[in-house]
Amino acid sequence: MNLFTDFESRIKNVLETLDIVREKRSEIDFSRVSVESPRDPSHGDVATNAAMVLAKPLGTNPRALAEEIVVKLREDPEVTEVTVAGPGFINVRLSIAYWQKLLAAMIEAGVDYGRSSVGKGRKVNVEYVSANPTGPMHVGHCRGAVVGDTLANLLSYAGYDVTKEYYINDAGAQVDVLARSAFLRYREALGEKIGEIPSGLYPGDYLVPVGKALAAEFGTSLRLMPEDKWLPLVKDRTIDAMMEIIRGDLAALNVHHEVFFSERTLHDNGAGPIRTAINDLTFKGHVYKGTLPPPKGQLPEDWEDREQTLFRSTEVGDDIDRPLIKSDGSYTYFAADVAYFKEKFDRGFNEMIYVLGADHGGYVKRLEAVARAVSGGTAKLTVLLCQLVKLYREGEPVKMSKRSGDFVTLRDVVDEVGRDSVRFMMIYRKNSEPLDFDFAKVTEQSKDNPVFYVQYAHARCSSVFRQAADAFPDLDLQKVDFAAAIAGNIVDPNEIQLVAKIAEYPRVVEAAALSQEPHRVAFYLYDLASAFHAHWNKGKEAPELRFVNDKNRELSIARLGLVRAVASVLKSGLSITGTDAPEEMR
Template identity: 75%
Template sequence: MNIFHDFAGKIKSVLNDIDIFRENGAGADLSRITVEAPRDPAHGDVSTNVAMLLGKPLGMNPRDFANLVVEKLQADPDIADVSVAGPGFINIRLAPIYWQKLLNAMVSAGESFGRSDLGKGRKVNVEYVSANPTGPMHVGHCRGAVVGDTLANLLAFTGHDVTKEYYINDAGSQIDVLARSVYLRYREALGDKIGEIPSGLYPGDYLVPVGKALADEYGSKLRAMPEDQWMPIVKEKAIAAMMAMIREDLAALNVHHDVFFSERTLHDGNGDLILSAINDLTYKGHVYKGKLPPPKGQVPEDWEDREQTLFRSTDVGDDIDRPLMKSDGSFTYFAADVAYFKNKYDRGFNDMIYVLGQDHGGYVKRLEAVAKAVSGGAVHLTVLLCQLVKLYRDGEPVKMSKRSGDFVTLRDVVDEVGRDPVRFMMIYRKNSEPLDFDFAKVTEHSKDNPVFYVQYAHARCESIYRQAHEVYPELDLANLPFDDRIASLIDDPAELQLVAKLAEYPRIIEAAAVSQEPHRVAYYLYDLAGVFHGHWNKGKENTGLRFVNDKNRELTVARLGLVRAVASVLKSGLGITGTAAPDEMR
């Protein structure tokens, strides 16, 4: 039901009816033949480069070869007009009967229209959010969460075997800082005067209930312990509390991961998994002992002017070699990243996607180098960087959150405007572009608010069903008596334009999946809503175009089928974005 796939097949089929191709075209590369929508809709519905691709190899002028293809295509009843343009492009305008047959197929497919086996079950790991478990997630995490979750939904819709994963950074110095911050709140809950939160600790009020819970469970016992005894206890409780809060915040955003992977598990048993990963790289010739020059700019805390165990990452595309073990034998942070990648690789993932904040741009080359070294190039790795989100209210910047202490939390945003506006608007710009989010704009009931405009289109479809039920109460709206004959009643140019817009959906879905650009789905839904609202408005001026005709039951059924196709695509696309398709909006 992808018209571009369909016509690619038709074009390749007619080639065998052309003498010169049949005689001299053996072995021709047909994979580069493209069938796509012309840039200018006035040129037709589909366009192909077949003549430009094959003309010269066959010893013909591309336009002359194009004319041979056109002659064969003119016999196809699905084609209303076909012509040659420019140096040899072939433009095709489809006949109404084609759109009508396609509409029948759309109605039959329902919300499965656009679904494909493009991925052929290929295993994909999409890791996103992965915020440090040291506090509530901020609005920057929000964008990464929505981009990652929508992309995962999109890949699953196109036949990939997708795992949504969250990497818990629960090892390292930031967890020690968290534990000390919670311990301070624990003392506060016992009645100690703690004063101003010391610099370097987390000041947010979100740690107050964690400290109180410790006081309720342990009383003053922890206060009597030395730090090396209370620290592991407080760490466990603090991490558990933070992850519970993060899971709740993600659930409020309709984000649910399949796997929560703990970094600490990589360090279990004296770091056996990390050591195994280093040994694997050593066996493959990617590890050596040496010294690194100091990096330009700020020197990282794990840099040493001594001989270390190094990853020869420059051999696999990185800018510099990376330390894996310090001179004292302890592992670097990067060593854990290597072990984590190897763990994913050992779990059988063919593709790995990391969705990170724009401040992680320096990680891209090193992760790509790890992928090449560990998998020998077998794994396709992609890093998507999400640019900053700026929050406004009626054009004025939004102030910080009291709950977090120094930033606006994800939950603040969701609680104020709702899940759907947040999710839809977070992907209404390409992830690599900055995003301005205005609390007032995303709650407007207007065309200028994309999420409202799209959801209202679905609600309008449902209202048409309710109107039809009033006029034809005996009509089974769940099982419309729809077939090619009924579909043939859809013949108004505006109706066929709406069918043509619906027909773009499978191509949009596949293109968004291949390019890993989920914003394309949001853009398409907005455009589809515009065409649908525009046609509905025409019915206000011309009663003959209204979806429900109280004097013609069959025409009403035909138009309800068109509405069903619109509603199905809207619901399908909104489902991919993780946004609801409401039946009513007031």
């Protein structure tokens, strides 16, 4: 039972009874009518804009229409007060009986309270992390990994058919550099003194085990081969080893992709998939031969002052046309991006989300242009950019990791503060805003540490049930009638406020999914935890408000139902964020 959709339905039913609406029913768009929580709780429990958005098409005054709606709403037995504010907003206050009925529905739904069908089963591909397989994951990848994974969880909970995907950038010059770096470690494993790692190669110690594995598999045979023979062998083994490290790093963060797509497959069969994608664009009139003017500022690697095969991307929303095939006949990096999008589109995805680092801001328009051209405007592509994460320890910048050579690894962070702290804090700010991550603050046990505060609320809920078991040893919560107990006992205004806060969850889930803003779930969980802790503290001051009263079994059962509803929503929301809902915290 969703408070807001329930009252949207009631408002629309009221509108259908008005003569002024019936006369122009075919002209009325009810989709603009919404029901929300008032900004000021003193105004009521829910508010609607119905009169404001429908007055003009109905040819009447918003205030006059609001007064007509109010008259009808006052006939609803579960409405205790209706008022008109300003030019025509309608504020509604609900009966205690309604809140009791809603609480009973929350308890019955359990962790599925808030689950939505707003996605209508639409297929969505969420591609995130997609780091070059040239070493361990670093903290710069961490935020994108968490944002992408949480968004995918959220969309799935909201009724979308979601695929989590990782694009392996295993083609191009950087992979050759990786293979040469591993080959150097291979020579080292054979006993050769390699000295300082040459500039341009990867210096991290993580390649030492790769070199030893190559020595164990091939002995000295690779040393006897020319580079064009050993390079592909070393490349395959090293990429496999790097991806094993990356999968392990992601697993430590509770990130698990369903699809790992290799860029090299786009280059198979003479780059057949890339050629097919370009042919498709050519057939649709999006490709031509021409030259590009030099861009302002630093020249990109793929710019040439010669005739090339170009994507007419300016006609589909981009700033400049993009090269697909260089003058020497080789394909550009962008050509692989085109082929990859087409491959996903051909798999049946009409909605695709790319979670990228802030340094990829220049890719947004070109990717959107590809989506329009390849799909003929039928596919929706969204790029979410994650701003930088700065690491601190008690206000001081964190030094770099020795293992990686030149960066802080994701595993370093997870091992020090724990998976849950990392995940929750990475979404406790909108992805488009910079994030400061302080190791000391995310491990302190206080209200200022959001992940602790939310998880502690769930642990407190569990402690209430342990108290109840001590007070009523024969009570089987699987068999009690919560609805009957609630009807006569959940009446205190503080309890009703807590029910109202829980009732916001379905709307938060839908709004977060539709706006693709997973941080909204984390913010809501903190607010719910705060409301629960506040009510807990009132019980310390006023014993009659405590959740368990060994002198009143029926009242205790009703309040246990309230606690169960809080715990279920906390567990559901924490699951979306990819973090645990502990039953005890010490």
